[in-house]
Amino acid sequence: MTIIYCSVTFCVDFSFPFQRMKLIQLLLLFSFTLVAEFLNINVIQGEAVRLPPYNLTNTEYFWYRNETLISSAAGQRVFCQAGYLFFLPVLHNDSGVYRLTTKQRDSLNITVQVYDEEPFNQTLLYKSVFGLAATNPSVNCPTAVWMLCQDVRGSFTWYKDFIHKPKRSTKYFQIFNASKEHEGIYTCKCTWMRMNKTFITSASREFKIKGPGPVTYPPSFRFPTNGTAETGELGSPKKMVCKVSFGYCQEDCEVGWKINGADPQKHMVHKDKTANCTNSRFIMETSWEKENDMTIYKAVLTICKVTMEDFQTKFWCVAETPNRWEFVTVSLRISETMYKCLIVHLSIMGVLILTTVAFRVFMIDLALIYRDVFKMHSSKKDGKVYDAFVMYQTHNMERTAEERIAHFVSTVLPDVLERKYGYSLFICGRDDLPGEDCVEMVQSRVKLSRRLVVLLTPACTGQDGISAPVAEDATSQLALHQALVQEELKIILIELEKMDGYCHLPQALQHLAHKTTPLRWEETGCSSGRFWKRVRYQMPPAPIHLSYYSCMRKLQPEIQPLNIYH
Template sequence: MLSVRSGESLYLPCPNLDCFQDKENSSYVWLKNVSSTMSLVEIGTEEHMRVHYHRSVLYILQLSVEDTGCFITRRFYPDGVCHEFVIDLVVYEEFSPDLLFSTISSVERIVAEIFCPLCQYQEGTFIWYKNFSLISNQESDQVLRVREFSIESEDIYTCVCFWEHDGRKLNSSASLRLVIGEQPLNTPLRIVHPTDNSTVLVDMDTEMGITCSVFAGSTGRKECSVDWLRNKTALDGVDGYIVQQRDDEEFIHSVLLIRKVSQMDLYSVFHCRADYSYEEMFVSVTLKRRDVGASWLTLVWCSVCVVLLILMVSGTMKMFAVDLVLLLRGSFKKRNRKEDGKVYDAYVIYQKNHLEEATEKTISDFVTGALPTVLEKHYNYKLYIPARDDLPGEDCMNLIETKIQLSRRLIFIITTGRGAHEHGSSPEVYDVQVGLHQALVQGDIGVILIQLEDMHNYTHLPLGLQHLLKKSPPLLWRDGGKPGSRFWKLVRYQMPVPSCQRDRVKKTSAGSSCQTEQSPPLMYAII
C-alpha cells in the first residue's frame, strides 16, 4: 500500500522492477478498480489528462482524495501471456502518521543514511525537512546523511522531490522516522601491533606469518575490518598468501600467512589496513633476510659465555663452599639442642714413641700446642688428647674404649714414624685399632686425617688407615697458620658443630639458650 498527500503529484512506475525496465518487448495497460461500481476502468494515455500512463509509468497530477483506490498494471507479452500487478493507493488530505513510509533504526553507525523513497527512477531535485522544518546546508540529493548523530537526531524526516512532466513543474513528498538506539562507545581505532615502518627478519623459502592486532572496542568490532595489502594490492585470495581474521574481545587480529618467502617479498611493502566506517588506518611492514652467519656467531658467543659463567660459578662455589658452610653453621646455630650423649668433639690419635727427634718435636708442637689452641680456645671444641687428659691409675685399654665411644670424631695424626705399630699391645697401637674398628666396622664415628710431614707412600701405616687414606686424602699441615687459615677451615668443616654448653660458661648475657644441631655425616676434605 502506498500513502500520499493530496495536492501533490505522483510518478508511479510498475511495482515490478523487471516490468518497469522492459521498454521494448511488452505492452501495458493501466486500470483502476472503482469500488462504487465494482468495475475496472481503463486509464487513458493522453498527456493532458490529470491521470494517465505512458507505457509502464502511471502519472497522477494534483492528487485528490478521490484518487484513493486500487491501480492495476497489465503487462502483455508477444506470445499473448499477461501479468498483472496491483498497487493500493491511499490519499490523505492532511499529514498523518500513516503517511510514514518506514521507521529507520540506527544503532551501531556513526553516519545515518536516509533514502527518499520517491522519484527513485526519475531525475529531480530534493530538499529535506526535519520535523517539517527545512534543513539548511544540505546537498540536493536523494540521500540525507546525518553525521555524528545523538538522541536529538531522532525525528520525522521528509523529502520533497521536484520534477517536470510535459512542461509542468510538479512535486512529491515522503516522510520517514529515524530512531536512534543505544550508541556505541566512541572508542578510537588503534593498530597495536605491528608498529608503523617496522621490519621483520625472515628466512628465504620458508613459511612465515605476520599478525596485525587492532583495538576496536567491544562495539566497534562489527564495523571494523582488517586486511593486508602488498604494494597497495589486497592479498586476500592471492595465490601463495592467506589472510585470516579472528576476534578477541576488544581486538581484531588479522594474520598474513606467506607460504614461501620469495625475493619479491623482500622488495615489497606490506600494509595492514584497518577500515572503520569512514576511517582508514595503515601501518607498513617490510621483510629483511636474516643474516645466518651473524645469528650463528651470536649463538656461539652466547654458548661460550654461558659455559664460562657456569664454570665461574661452579669454581667460585667450590672455592668458597667450605667458607659458606662454616658461615651458615655459625649463623644458624640453634640453641638448647638435644645432646647426643657424647662428651668430646674429637679424640686425637697420634704416635708417641719410636720417633725421631725432629718428628717427635713436630708432633708435640702440633698436638699440645696448635691443635688445642685453635680448636679449643678459638672455636670452643672439646678434645680428648691422650697423655694430656689421662687420669693416673686408670686402666689404659678401658680408658681408650670409653673415651673413643664418648667422642664424635677421630683425629688421626699421620707421621713418618716407624716401628710403633709392631707393638700391638701398646696403648698407642690399641687406640688406633679401636678407632679403626669404630670407623670401618661400626661406621658410627667420623674420621679426620691430618698429615704433618711430606710422605712418598703410606705403606708403613696399618691397612685400615691406608684404606681411609685412599678414600679421602689427608689434610696437610703447613707448619703453623692462623686460626682463620685454609687448613683450619677444612678441619672445622669436618668437625661437628661445637656444643654450646661451653658457650654458657664464657657468655655472661642472661637468657641465651642453645640447641645443638645434629652432627653432619662422615666427611673427608680433599686437599
C-alpha cells in the first residue's frame, strides 16, 4: 500500500505529523481546524489499506461515504474499528470521498484514489529523500505502513526498484557511501494475515543524490540531555523545553514531545492552537530560530497540572528529519521544596502514629504516674470507707482451687494493695464480724465500698469428667445486684487461672465476663508487674495516708491467716 496525503498544491508525508512553514496546513489539520478541505490518498489496487484517525486523544470516530455510515462489522471488506478505516483489500470502486467525524471536532473529508499496480504511477510516491554523496543516509518507511506492520505483527521487507533486498527488515533502509547508483525507488512492504487471508501493504519513496547546498545534519540536542530529571511541584504547572539543531535545514525537520511509549512513533502530543488547560492536560508549542546560520528548533511542552502519575512518566523529545529520527528521555522528580514538605508531613504523621501507639501501650503507666505526681487520692468526702469489696466463691471447689484462692485472698491481695499501696479492702471471711448477718453485712459493706472485686473460680470437674456449674449463692447475687443496680459500682473481674469459657459461672458473671475482659493473675508475676498495674488502674486513686487496717497490719504482722474452708 502507498499512501500520500496531499493538499490542493502539495503532497505531505504522514510520517511527519507536524510540518512547518510551507507545511503549515498539515499542522492545522491535526488540530481539526482545517485550511484545506480535502486530503488526497493514493493507493494500489488489491492491497490492504488502513486509514488512521488524525487525533488519537479523541474517544469516538465515525466514517462516512456518500453520507452513509460505514459499518464496524469486522467481517466485511470495508469496515471501521477503533477509529481506523480498513479496506481488505481496496478495489477500484472504493475510489471516492470519505468523511471522518468526531463528537468533539469538525469533520475531515478524504479523497481516496485507487491505481493499478502496473505500470507504477509516480503519484503513489511519498516525499523524496535526498542525501549527499559519500555519506551514509537512510530511507525511512512511512509511519503509516510501519505502525500497521507492528500492530498486526506482519513480515517486513524492503525493495529497490521493485527488486527484493534481503536481510533488510527495519524501518530504516541504511545506505552506505551513497552514490548515483543508489538512486531509485525504495519500497517497504508488510505481509500480514487476518482471518486466514494474506494481505500486503506497501509504501514507496524515491532516493536522490543532491549536490552542495543547505545540509541537514543528524539532530543534535542542545537541551535537554538524555536521562535528564527535571523538578516539578504537585498540582502546579510545568514547562519542559527541548532545543535541537539540524544544521542548515530550514524545512522537513521536526521537534515534538511524546509521552510514555516504548515506541517513540506513538503517543505524540499534537500541536493544537485551540488547546488550553481547560480541555487538555498537555499543551505543546513549537518554533524555530537562526543561530550563526544554524537552524534551532524548539518545542515547549506545558503540563497544566502536575500529578503523581507524571512523576512515573517518561517524556520523549523526538527530533525528525526525512531520513532519520532521534530522541532523548526526560523525567520529573519532586522538587526539593515539595520533598522537604513531604518529609515534614510524613515525620509529623510518624510522630502522631508513634505517639498514639505509645499512648495505647503505656496508657496505664501514664495514668498511674499522673496520679502519683498530682497526689490524687480517694479520701474525698464520698461517705465511703473501703476502696474495694472483695467477693469470691469456694462452694463445691476442688481442694487445690480452694488453696489457690485462699493464698491469693489472705496473702497476695493484702500484701500488694493494702501494705504496699495503702488501699482499704473489705474481704469476706476476714473482715466480717462473727455472728453478723450475711445479708446485712453485704448490703452495708458494698454500700461503703468504691469498687467490687470478683474472683472468678474455675469449673469443678465431677466424677464423670464433666465440668459442673458453680452454684450461685444468695450472697453473690445480693452483692452483684447491690453493686450494679443500687450503687452503680465499677466491677473488677480477676481470673486466678486460665479458663476455657465462662459457661460454668452464674448468668450475671457470664454477662460481665463477656462485657469486661477479666484480669488474669500470674502467680510468678511481681507486684509491679503488668497485672497489678492494671488492677491499680481500675481501682480508685490510692489514699495518701495508709488506712487504719494497714497500720494495724504493720504493727501485727503475724495476724491470723484467712480461713475459708467450711
